[in-house]
Amino acid sequence: MNDIIKQYVIEKEPYYRPVADEVELYEATYAVRMPMMLKGPTGCGKTRFVEHMAWKLNKPLITVACNEDMTASDLVGRFLLDASGTRWQDGPLAIAARHGAICYLDEVVEARQDTTVVIHPLTDARRVLPLEKKGELIQAHPDFQLVISYNPGYQSLMKDLKQSTKQRFGALDFNYPNHEIETEIVTHETGVSGEVASKLVSIAERARNLKGHGLDEGISTRMLIYAGSLIATGVNPHAACRVALVRPITDDPDMRDALDAAVTTFF
Structure with missing residues (x-):
């Protein structure tokens, strides 16, 4: 493994608590290099799952946080000017395809559609990445896999994946775990007692029931941690919940009062 890709290897096992058969299914999809789409709400463990699987498979992981300003060049690469003249620099997608990493495009629908089109040739039988500015065609390394994530409940009709993109991927659904598993996760990640973790999960469950009734998003597992x-x-x-759970998700005074009351109920 060369130095370019070695920095993306995950040395220490990222903790991930399986909820169903997602680990086995992902291993099967990696075995046939199927492009994968992870769907689920913010902060429910999609990124941690990819990190865990990359570690388990002993493959480098290159993560790209997508945003609306991201261009195709940000993904595939561009020419740079330095003291020696002009040189080409691969983008993260090109590095992953060239050297055999898992490339994870996080919240892919945040990127413009003209940007996401560049992934299409990598997600079918061709498995190629054209570098049009450089006049090169990268044949994807046998170990390369493309993984994308997005939050279907958060996207508007203007911000959704095109069917021509969706149908190139297999998909795994993620959601917040059940009470016992989420309590176990919070206990493991924070060191608080099971009793405290269970109370935090109960507060989150109350908040999640308000999604669509004053809250755009519920309290995530990440926020509980x-x-x-x-x-x-x-x-x-009380102060911890105010800072980490209530204030970040709403500015509405009535909704804050309702969530603060839920915190008081359990603590």
């Missing part, structure tokens, strides 16, 4: 981490350092649970 933030709250638990604060409590583990000695922060008062």
